[in-house]
Amino acid sequence: KAGVTQTPRYLIKTRGQQVTLSCSPISGHRSVSWYQQTPGQGLQFLFEYFSETQRNKGNFPGRFSGRQFSNSRSEMNVSTLELGDSALYLCASSFQAGDGYTFGSGTRLTVV
């Protein structure tokens, strides 16, 4: 079956702009999570959605937001981009917590 699909793979944005990243989970998975990966901070949890509801949120400023659609696809948005937002953004989906999460290949965001 198809894995987790993230688009786009690479993105270059200018400071102050906003960006939207997309994630399509594995069919049947209703939980979608987002993580930010940087060399300095490692893997940090952004938020998790289940059936269009945000169930958990990490310690990120309000510039980071997300949503989930009725088909479980998810988007995350970052407004007013800062240089420090440059990172690999990973999306993961799961059927239930004990399954572990299946990750996409990520979106590499570079803010210049």
Added chain:
Amino acid sequence: AQSVTQLDSQVPVFEEAPVELRCNYSSSVSVYLFWYVQYPNQGLQLLLKYLSGSTLVKGINGFEAEFNKSQTSFHLRKPSVHISDTAEYFCAVTRRSGGSNYKLTFGKGTLLTVNP
């Protein structure tokens, strides 16, 4: 809250040698434990997981891990590594139930480098 400590940031080994990547966790509640591998420019791939039952868990690519509740450890092992095992390895934890079981808490990662 949960936390994960990966004791070695880098582990260099020679091909066909055994390897152990160490992971300790902290949690006041019962947890599920995972090991993930990340190859360059890719996402994370699940190697294995501990949910309950036998403390020795076998995963893909010949890896195994042992859960030790008293030492709150979940070390990853492979008896003989290959060049292709060169990657970064992440230990992760999530609580079994309740509000924050919908996220993984990761360690900082261990870069395994297998030399010929």
